[in-house]
Amino acid sequence: xxxxxxxxxxxxxxxxxxxxxxxxxxxxxxxxxxxxxxxxxxxxxxxxxxxxxxxxxxxxxxxxxxxxxxxxxxxxxxxxxxxxxxxxxxxxxxxxxxxxxxxxxxxxxxxx
Amino acid sequence: xxxxxxxxxxxxxxxxxxxxxxxxxxxxxxxxxxxxxxxxxxxxxxxxxxxxxxxxxxxxxxxxxxxxxxxxxxxxxxxxxxxxxxxxxxxxxxxxxxxxxxxxxxxxxxx
Numbered sequence: 001x002x003x004x005x006x007x008x009x010x011x012x013x014x015x016x017x018x019x020x021x022x023x024x025x026x027x028x029x030x031x032x033x034x035x036x037x038x039x040x041x042x043x044x045x046x047x048x049x050x051x052x053x054x055x056x057x058x059x060x061x062x063x064x065x066x067x068x069x070x071x072x073x074x075x076x077x078x079x080x081x082x083x084x085x086x087x088x089x090x091x092x093x094x095x096x097x098x099x100x101x102x103x104x105x106x107x108x109x110x111x112x
Numbered sequence: 113x114x115x116x117x118x119x120x121x122x123x124x125x126x127x128x129x130x131x132x133x134x135x136x137x138x139x140x141x142x143x144x145x146x147x148x149x150x151x152x153x154x155x156x157x158x159x160x161x162x163x164x165x166x167x168x169x170x171x172x173x174x175x176x177x178x179x180x181x182x183x184x185x186x187x188x189x190x191x192x193x194x195x196x197x198x199x200x201x202x203x204x205x206x207x208x209x210x211x212x213x214x215x216x217x218x219x220x221x222x223x
Contacts, residue, residue, distance in 0.1 A: 004155075033210070042199065042213035043156065058210065090155050099144070101211060103155025 002026055004104035006091050012110045013081040021076040021107050023091030031094035032074040033058070033101075034066065036087040043090060049074055081111045116200045121218040124194075130187040132217055134200030137181040144203060145176060146211065147185045149196040156199065156213070159185065190221045 007022045025032065030051040035043040035058075045058030049068040063085060065077040074093075078085060091104045117135040124130040136145065146161040160167055160174045162183075167174045173186040187194055199216040 035213075042215050043211075045210055045212065048210060059212070088153075092155070099146070099161055100158040101148070101156075103157070106153070106155055 004091055004093055004102050006089075006104035006107050008107060009105065010108045012112065013078070014112055015082060017081050019078050019081070021078070021089055021091075021109075023074045023076065023104060024072050025074075025091075025093040025102070026072065027093060027095070027102065028071060029093035029095060029102075030071065031096060032068070033092045033094070034064070034074070034076045035090045035092065036060065036085075037090065037106075038087050046076065046089075078109075083111045085109065086111045116202055116214060118198075118200050118214070118217045120215070121220070124187075124190045124219060124221050126192060126221055126223050127189055130190040130194065130219060130221070132185040132187075132198050132200075132219065133182065134185070135182045136200070136202045139180050139202050145174065145183050146201040146203060147172070147174065148199045148201065148211075148213070149194075150199070150216070151193075151196040159198075190219075192221050192223065195219060195221045 004025045033048040034046040037043045044060050046064050047058055047066040049055045052068050052071050055066050055068055068074055089107045092101045094101045144161050144163050147159040148156040150156045159171050160169055162174045176183045197216040197218050199213050201211050
């Protein structure tokens with residue numbers, strides 16, 4: 001039981017490049033979320049999903065796309081990277097019975 | 113969602129109880145109080161949550177005032193590994209996957 005896994009751990013992009021941050025969970029949770037955390041700040045919700053085929057925007061969705069084709073995977077796509085997207089990105093899944101949210105180890109992204 | 117107010121930072125002696133306050137004066141009847149913590153560079157970790165009654169688990173206790181306008185997270189015997197940022201979050205239980213994290217309280221446990 002690996003919990004929530006994220007790849008890559010670190011990434012450097014140039015402005016304008018695109019990439020996909022991967023997130024997977026093996027707990028069969030319907031609810032999954034993506035957050036970003038800027039230095040010295042709390043986490044902010046980017047997008048979330050309540051099940052396969054269903055996604056919605058969070059607090060800061062601009063510049064990001066998501067899809068949910070399976071219960072296990074919830075990738076986050078950066079369409080055209082900008083320096084303002086330099087951040088640490090966390091994926092999470094929620095146990096609907098206990099309300100406990102499980103977070104992955106994060107992806108540290110730098111956009112130059 | 114109700115807004116929460118927490119102190120920016122606090123220190124605690126190793127082995128002593130750490131009492132972390134949180135004010136949520138605008139909380140409504142169906143909103144839960146959640147606590148998470150984030151140890152440096154890691155993803156946040158769930159600690160405990162409650163609605164009205166006090167709650168206890170293996171990590172901590174949560175004391176909610178009778179009027180529900182404030183709460184206290186208690187770490188009974190703080191260790192150096194409890195040094196972290198602690199977040200108090202108020203959320204409707206059925207929407208908990210949309211947690212909104214503020215700046216939290218930076219807790220430093222000193223030997």
